[in-house]
Amino acid sequence: MNKLKVFIMLIAALALFLSGCSGFQTSNSSNEEAAVNEDGKTVIDFWTFWGSEIRRPIIEQIITDFNESQDEIEVKHTYLPFGDIWTKELAAIAAGDPPDVVINDINATALRGQNKQAMNLSQFLEKDDISKRFYPELWDATLYEGDSYGIPFNTDTRVLFYNKDAFKEVGLDPEKPPTTWAELEEYAKKLDKKAGQDYDRVGFYPLWGIGYDVWLLNANGQSYFDDQNNFEIDTPKNEEVLNWLKTWKDRYGEDVVNSYQAQIDSQQGHPFFNGDLAMIAQAPTFYTQIRDYAPDLNFGVVELPEYEEGNGNTSWGGGFVAEIPEGSKNAEAAWEFIKYLTDVEAQEYWAVKNFDNIANIEAAEAAAKSDEFTEDGTMVYEMAVENMEQTLLTPVPVIAPDFSSLINPNMDEFFLGSMTSKEALEKSQTDVENLIKKNQ
Structure with missing residues (x-):
């Protein structure tokens, strides 16, 4: 949970800064500006932080499978390190040249929706309502004022x-x-x-x-x-x-x-x-x-x-979503790829090859029965799937985007012995309440 908090705070801070930048809010897709390759296919740029020798081949195989499954869209994969991807995404949005799809933290999706960094997906969901594919806890975490700003991809539990x-x-x-x-x-x-x-x-x-x-x-x-x-x-x-x-x-x-x-x-x-x-x-x-x-x-x-x-x-649990950044020039093509990325076949493939919890319920249940797992692997994966029923996410409220940065120092002081538990909790309560007042 601590790693997620670090980049949630980073994203929140940058969001508040960039939201005031000139030209930050961009329009939705513009087909006139969409990139087209020599074969006439719309080219979309897909950003991930999956660059390891295990995960990169898996996501690139999914991309290859999608590209070969139809003749209208070509997905190109851009790898960026975990510590850089979201700062560069925000800079690209501010410059009016964002990627078309990006993998982002699920717990800050509403915050990005509020700051118009992620595209409101209601225009697509009205035609293709895929919300029932996913664990309800994950879907709810993508919502801001009732609309989704990201489609769940993977998750985890403890x-x-x-x-x-x-x-x-x-x-x-x-x-x-x-x-x-x-x-x-x-x-x-x-x-x-x-x-x-x-x-x-x-x-x-x-x-x-x-x-x-x-x-x-x-x-x-x-x-x-x-x-x-x-x-x-x-x-x-x-x-x-x-x-x-x-x-x-x-x-x-x-x-x-x-x-x-x-x-x-x-x-x-x-x-x-x-x-x-x-x-x-x-x-x-x-x-x-x-x-x-x-x-x-x-x-x-x-x-x-x-x-x-x-x-x-x-x-x-935490997890990641596939988002269309605000200002994407290829939003409709991006949506088609996201539907594929979060459907059963791609999700089950990712789950089995990575031994990773995924967001699609049907795919998760199918992965638990995979004959590619050993007996021990099956035991653990079945427990992971079962545990999703009692796993909660902790989405960052838009009224308190960096609240954890106010709580954690107090807890550190408690465990170091310089605060009592009551003092740490009282100060955390007051600090976060003051933050909420500032944002209301």
């Missing part, structure tokens, strides 16, 4: 991976993972293995793999903002959750937490792979690292434990 052999070693049933926070803590203490003052194995640490905000979401079953965009973070339950999270750090100590975090960051030397960490909350794509670096690991996967019995196993 689940709990656990080491079955470690469970057996300490007398825990490997087929009965923890279901509540109380059990999670009980199991972790049993799974801890110490040699003197050092840990040979840590049972679990809640802030490896996911952040404090996911635990707050899990406990409350909703984000800080309700359906009417009322903001609430300063609550007794949130105070309890933060204090609970800090007890884990106090128990293990900063040196252990930092040492394990360094191993986690190395990926290949991840402590879960060699049994030094018994449980970790992660996105389902974590399985690909297990597959590559610890193929013999005996592990299981389950939904995040619930705050208390009956509270619900709420999880968090």
Whole structure:
């Protein structure tokens, strides 16, 4: 979640700047200016950040398949690094020469709609209503004032991976993972293995793999903002959750937490792979690292434990959308490509080849049955698909575009010990309320 917050804040800041620039708002498509190749096909420029040796061939195969499926449109792929793509997109929009399709963060789609950076897609959806293809939570995140400004492409969720052999070693049933926070803590203490003052194995640490905000979401079953965009973070339950999270750090100590975090960051030397960490909350794509670096690991996967019995196993997810930037000269052709990109065939192909959660429900369910997955792969992917039913997104409200930048520093101060949980929550409540007042 933290990576998403970084570029959401960046996009929000640039949006506020560029929205005041001369010539920023451009018109919709202009067929007169549309690029046409020597074969008479409309050429559209498709920007992504998928440049790895795994993902680039997959997206380019989808593009090739689309180009060969019809004789009116040619899609050209432009790769830009993750840290550059959205700043360059905003600059291109401001200059009146944007790409025709761009992959963008789903949680800031409404913000881009408000700032006229992404095109209102209602003109296309009136003719081709494809909204039912997607998980409702994802579709709703694309809406601003009732209209969609992006079509969901892929997504994710958060689940709990656990080491079955470690469970057996300490007398825990490997087929009965923890279901509540109380059990999670009980199991972790049993799974801890110490040699003197050092840990040979840590049972679990809640802030490896996911952040404090996911635990707050899990406990409350909703984000800080309700359906009417009322903001609430300063609550007794949130105070309890933060204090609970800090007890884990106090128990293990900063040196252990930092040492394990360094191993986690190395990926290949991840402590879960060699049994030094018994449980970790992660996105389902974590399985690909297990597959590559610890193929013999005996592990299981389950939904995040619930705050208390009956509270619900709420999880968090993000994702990306395919957008037509405001000012695209080839909007109709771009729409045809987006329909293909988010339909079952392309979505299932992306899901299976990348082991990635995708937005199209039918494609996700088909991918879960793929014979290209191993037994372990099928187990994890089926859990990922099932978990979408209890996965929430946290779209950035247009009234508080950079609210997380006001909350995170307070939480950092709390975990460092320079603020109490109550102080951190009170300050966060006040800071965000003041931001909302500025934007109303």
